[in-house]
Amino acid sequence: MKKATKVLALLLSMAMLTSVLTACGGDAAAETTDATETTEAADTGAETADTTAAADTETEAPAADEAAEAPAAVTAQEGVLTFGTNAEFPPFEFVAANGVIDQYDGIDMAIAKQIAEENGMTAAIENMEFDSLLIALQNGQIDAVIAGMTVTDERKEAVDFSTPYYTATQVMIVKEDSDIAKASDMADKKICVVQGYTGETCVSDMGYDYEAFKKGTEAVLELVNGKCDVVVIDSATAQKYVSDNEGLKIVEDPEAFDSEEYAIAVQKGNTELLDMINSTIEAKLADSTISELSAQYLDADSE
Numbered sequence: 001m002k003k004a005t006k007v008l009a010l011l012l013s014m015a016m017l018t019s020v021l022t023a024c025g026g027d028a029a030a031e032t033t034d035a036t037e038t039t040e041a042a043d044t045g046a047e048t049a050d051t052t053a054a055a056d057t058e059t060e061a062p063a064a065d066e067a068a069e070a071p072a073a074v075t076a077q078e079g080v081l082t083f084g085t086n087a088e089f090p091p092f093e094f095v096a097a098n099g100v101i102d103q104y105d106g107i108d109m110a111i112a113k114q115i116a117e118e119n120g121m122t123a124a125i126e127n128m129e130f131d132s133l134l135i136a137l138q139n140g141q142i143d144a145v146i147a148g149m150t151v152t153d154e155r156k157e158a159v160d161f162s163t164p165y166y167t168a169t170q171v172m173i174v175k176e177d178s179d180i181a182k183a184s185d186m187a188d189k190k191i192c193v194v195q196g197y198t199g200e201t202c203v204s205d206m207g208y209d210y211e212a213f214k215k216g217t218e219a220v221l222e223l224v225n226g227k228c229d230v231v232v233i234d235s236a237t238a239q240k241y242v243s244d245n246e247g248l249k250i251v252e253d254p255e256a257f258d259s260e261e262y263a264i265a266v267q268k269g270n271t272e273l274l275d276m277i278n279s280t281i282e283a284k285l286a287d288s289t290i291s292e293l294s295a296q297y298l299d300a301d302s303e
């Protein structure tokens with residue numbers, strides 16, 4: 001059955017390759033690219049993420065069962081809600097002298113704190129590599145993931161997502177004098193992405209070669225140093241990098257890059273926590289807290 005789904009996905013992705021070329025990012029693209037993404041994840045040799053991801057795909061049902069049994073409620077009982085993040089993604093999460101949760105600051109950190117506090121708990125942060133977040137969640141090492149994480153169909157197979165709280169898109173960061181004006185101009189350029197981000201999926205779906213870095217700052221440094229021509233990354237983070245570094249600009253191409261939605265991930269079936277998270281998110285969206293936070297962190301000078 002899983003095999004049939006995969007074959008179907010592969011056929012679909014082949015048949016719809018042309019539309020993938022012009023629509024990258026959100027669920028629409030993810031649906032047709034599941035099969036390819038899985039293969040790529042195995043190829044990149046991304047340490048722990050790989051083996052577990054591969055195992056999960058093959059034994060999907062048991063993995064989900066185990067996840068449901070993992071001690072999601074344990075930390076909650078102690079009154080601590082542990083969020084996993086990768087604090088390399090301003091303005092959503094970054095390390096600062098005085099963060100909202102310990103040394104962690106940003107839009108997501110403020111949201112995490114509010115979710116915990118509104119439910120009579122304290123928020124704790126586990127900072128790790130972006131690629132490790134969903135594995136850590138499935139293992140019960142953290143209760144939820146808040147990391148500017150885009151909802152994709154592939155990720156939805158592994159975890160459950162909250163109500164989305166932010167809409168983004170991929171953009172291209174280039175040098176001010178670059179002749180790149182649209183996504184297809186990247187064809188003969190040196191492209192940099194961050195490993196495991198949706199930007200990597202986009203560029204790979206477009207069929208371009210690229211170099212993947214562990215951190216956005218590393219990719220941007222490569223661009224600043226003239227060692228690459230373009231960095232593909234999420235819009236708000238790109239804005240941050242452009243304001244932190246001279247001589248860079250953002251190029252958008254809405255026809256090539258779809259909108260993406262950020263949401264919080266919990267273990268599959270953890271409806272109790274998901275309901276709690278959703279009620280806070282929905283309230284904070286309704287009373288504009290989240291848009292105010294976004295404005296505040298986007299305007300703020302770099303940490």
Ligand code: ARG
Pocket residue numbers: 085086087088089093130146147148149150151196197198199234
């Ligand atoms: N939105 C992109 C994704 O989901 C990038 C997120 C990166 N987040 C981070 N905290 N490093 O793949």
